[in-house]
Amino acid sequence: MNKYFLLIALLASTVNLSAQQTTSNQKKVAALLAKMTLEEKVGQMTQITLGVVGTQVDGEINQEALKNAVVKHSVGSILNVTNHALTVDQWHNLLTKIADEAKTTRLKIPVLYGLDAIHGQTYTLDATLFPQNIGMAATRNIQLAKAITKVTANELRASGVRWNFATVLDCGRQPLWSRFPETYGEDVFIGKTMGAAVIKAYEEDGLDKTTAVASCMKHFLGYSASRNGKDRTPIYLPEIEMREYYLPQFKEAVKAGASSVMINSSIVNGIPVHASKYLLTDILRKELGFNGVAVSDWEDIKRVYTWHHVASSPREAVAMCVNAGVDMSMVPYDFTFYDLLIDAVHKKEVSVQRIDEAVSRILMLKMKLGLFDNPYPEESAKANFGKPEYQTLALDAAHEAMTLLKNQDEVLPLSKNKKYLVAGPGAQSISALNGCWSYTWQGKDEQWYPKDSKTILQTIEDKVGKSNVVTTTEKGFEGIKNFDGDALIKSAKDVDCIILCLGENAYAESPGNIADLALDENQQALAKAAISTGKPIILVLTEGRPRFITNIEPKMNGILMAYWSGKKTAEAIADVLFGDYNPNGRLPYSYPRSSGEIVLYDRKPAEDIREVFNDDIHTGYNPLFAFGTGLSYTTFAYSDLKLSTKNLVGDEKLHVSVTVSNTGKIAGKHTVELYTRDLYASISPDMKRLRAFEKIDLKPGESKTVKFSIDKNDLAFVNAKLNTVTEPGEFTVMIGDLMESFQYK
Structure with missing residues (x-):
């Protein structure tokens, strides 16, 4: 058995929330919602940073400020730290005080705490830190990504925190972007498969268990496509490109069961995403079928007015964003959102029905997380913090990166x-x-x-x-x-x-x-x-x-x-x-040679061409190191590439096999990658696209037959009408230095 499979099994068993439990929770939420005042509802939609209720000393609570937040303003969520990570005991003490205060409120609704634990439990001292997403993408190891996620969930829950603002699903196609290391690189397939696996790993044990936390898809949508590469700056993104390269990761994460989503801080095609009903309701809710909590990013509802100037007042900004589909505002320093939203409801700028919809989602998440049953940090979860095997796993992950x-x-x-x-x-x-x-x-x-x-x-x-x-x-x-x-x-x-x-x-x-x-x-x-x-x-x-x-x-x-x-x-x-580990990572991006030649591996044919005196010279993709580069201290050879058919019809599966041999003198791990190319299509096709990969381990002289199965969905693209289609025609399969062609009919 793969050791990461075993570790995942040891860390926790899979327990899914049953349909019966869901129905029961829905009834409880509806009953609670019926008792709530408008003020209590809007409070649930308000998220503040710890500094609002804390002191200058990290981990300390200002009891008067806490009472103002939780009792007077009914805040639904708190996030962050004041300056730096805390110990497990400090977290338990802090979160206990928050839970105690919530117990004094009329309806005793628990507060949901959230942190950014993006490569391990960031904000607990001595928690285990793993490679950033960009390094995990280099491992090409889905099971390893799941295993480190289980540890992060364990150490979060051991700290008493049940909501993680992770993982980042933004596609890293702009290398200047300062959040590039949080991405899984430039490839859509790695992003959607590894991202979805991580989302599932956070939640699959059951959110009421001490080995799981609520995940958060970040940042919907197109955040990483900044035109100038600066954080939180304008994005101009044709919808055909958005759907081809930036939406699939979120689609898969929704299928994987993500409980929440955080919104893109910037504007797309001139419209702040926080205020885009098209993106947040039409696409996210109706098209993708997402029914979890949508939380704003840091202060971003305010910025619809102060930065983006599409709202003429702070209250209009609040109304626009809530009506667009934001359920919770990361305000985070004050209670302006609370005051403005109540005023907007009274002025009939936001309907009570929309408020109820948002609050129902927030309460449902708290129900699933078991906060209504026990809002306190779970003492038994402490045993899952800092286990020696986590250090071994951290070394495994760093090795493979x-x-x-x-x-x-x-x-x-x-x-x-x-x-x-x-x-x-x-x-x-x-x-x-x-x-x-x-x-x-x-x-x-x-x-x-x-x-x-x-x-x-x-x-x-x-x-x-x-x-x-x-x-x-x-x-x-x-x-x-x-x-x-x-x-x-x-x-x-x-x-x-x-x-x-x-x-x-x-x-x-x-x-x-x-x-x-x-x-x-x-x-x-x-x-x-x-x-x-x-x-x-x-x-x-x-x-x-x-x-x-x-x-x-x-x-x-x-x-x-x-x-x-x-x-x-x-x-x-x-x-x-020094040769004590044989490297096997593969670049998850194209390492550019110069600023004027930032071309991605899945480029269009015209990007590949540099026309000189009417001669087509294919030098357009000329990075310093190509996507997928990764050397080893041994050598690998590919042979015997076989396709199950030369004519793929309808919904049939195309079975692909290839033999990989270790032709060197030492053992080594190696990622076998399958690419396809659509030779002709109604939209200029990409030169190549990664469609599948598998990591194998071979001893010197050993050979292994690696098998893949793909179908028409793996060959699909977004056409001019914004539909995802697979058109008949010739395709090429490429593995290593081998290639074979087939027809799709």
């Missing part, structure tokens, strides 16, 4: 009997290994990381001994010594190789906005200093998005992409560099 991009003359793996210079700002930075949402929002404050967290420098010293390692670095990413090129040149004289650690320090959301994908000048200068020594250089990249390295890549002997891979990133890096 590691993506080897270059290995010139087989310079890797390195010998443990030579001397090394470890340089660069990433060498002694913990935050640059974890990235955003890591015990603090930005992830930069290293005092909150677990005390046993290791740096790249430490793990290399562990491999070869401190006497064989020289460094020119200091702790933290921004330290001046980290960028001293002269010191690097001097220190390199007596070493055999330079391990150069470059990339990005942690950032989240708008603070991560950049104007250029180029590495900063200090890092470029450091790389040039390393090149000037004439020593072999291994470049280790810890970054959330692809920063340009085109000018230094030719002089790098080896390049390892480590992403932001969580608690065990440094250990995984050292294991790969």
Whole structure:
């Protein structure tokens, strides 16, 4: 049995909410709703940040402020931390005080608490952090993604929190975007399959169980398609593109049972998504069939007035967004939404029926989560926090994320009997290994990381001994010594190789906005200093998005992409560099060569062509490293690609098989990817699309036949009438260096 299957089974068993339970909850919600005043209903739709009811001391409650929020304003939800992560006991104490206060209200409706636990339980000290989504996409391992999700759910619930604002389903097709590391990369198929699996893993045990939490699809819809790459900036997205590349992930997540959705902060084609009835009601509710809670993002209903200027007053903004389909407002600092919505109802700008609809969804979620039965943190859930096996899983995930991009003359793996210079700002930075949402929002404050967290420098010293390692670095990413090129040149004289650690320090959301994908000048200068020594250089990249390295890549002997891979990133890096782990990650995006050539792998034929004097030259897709790149210390060969038929008809399945052999000298994991191409269609077809993948493990000399099944739905596209169709014609199946064609009729 796959060990991740086993771990998932051990963490929890699958228990689905029965139809009988659902009916019972619906009756309870209806009965409760009938007793509620308008003020109590609108309070349920109000979400505030912890700072409103807390003090300047993290984890402390201002009892008077709490009473004002919960008793006077009937708030339905609280989120966030004041500054940094808390201990499990601090969470239990805080949440108990909130539950106690809710018990004093007329109807005793519990408060639902929510956090952004996007790569582990972000906001509990010593919780286990795993790779960011972009690193998990590199693993191409669905079962591994589910296993780490189960741990996140366990550690959230152990903290007393039952609502997680995860996972991000935005398609990462704009590499400048500061939330790119939270995505599963540029491919739709990886995004929808891994995303849906994660959503299901959060919830499938049953929301009333201590191994599950309510998930949240983020951010509906098109958030990542920012025209200028800045966070929360305008998006211009033709609907045909929206439906082809950005909607499928949410469609699958709805099918997987997502309990909630968070709305895109920006505007799409000039309309704030929070105020778009077309997107939030017509598509999300009616077309996709979503019936969970729709929550705004941070302060975004206010911004319909203050930023976007489509509402002429704050009250009009509230009315527009609630009427469009927002059920809960992340206000988050005050009670203006509460006051304005009550006023809007009195003025008949929002109907009571719409209020009841929103509140019913919120109450139903609280029912499913068992909050009405027990609104307090569950003492028994504490046993699921910090288990030793979680650290093993974190290392497994970091290992499988590691993506080897270059290995010139087989310079890797390195010998443990030579001397090394470890340089660069990433060498002694913990935050640059974890990235955003890591015990603090930005992830930069290293005092909150677990005390046993290791740096790249430490793990290399562990491999070869401190006497064989020289460094020119200091702790933290921004330290001046980290960028001293002269010191690097001097220190390199007596070493055999330079391990150069470059990339990005942690950032989240708008603070991560950049104007250029180029590495900063200090890092470029450091790389040039390393090149000037004439020593072999291994470049280790810890970054959330692809920063340009085109000018230094030719002089790098080896390049390892480590992403932001969580608690065990440094250990995984050292294991790969010194041959104790055979890398098997694959790039989940096309690593661009230059700003003028950001072309995605599933490009249109015309994007592939650069016309020169009427000659069509196919150089349009010319990234530094292509989507799917990922080297190994062994070699794999493909043979015997077979299709079950050359003529696929109607709803029939096309069965595809291929033999994969490990032709090298060591064991290795390998992801087999199946792509298709539609040669001609009514809409210019993509050059290739990933349709299936499977990760296998092969010993030296071992071969395995990998089988896939696809059908017309896997070949479909969105046509000019915005319908998803499969047109008759010729298709090509591509696996590795092999291809076969068939006709669809």
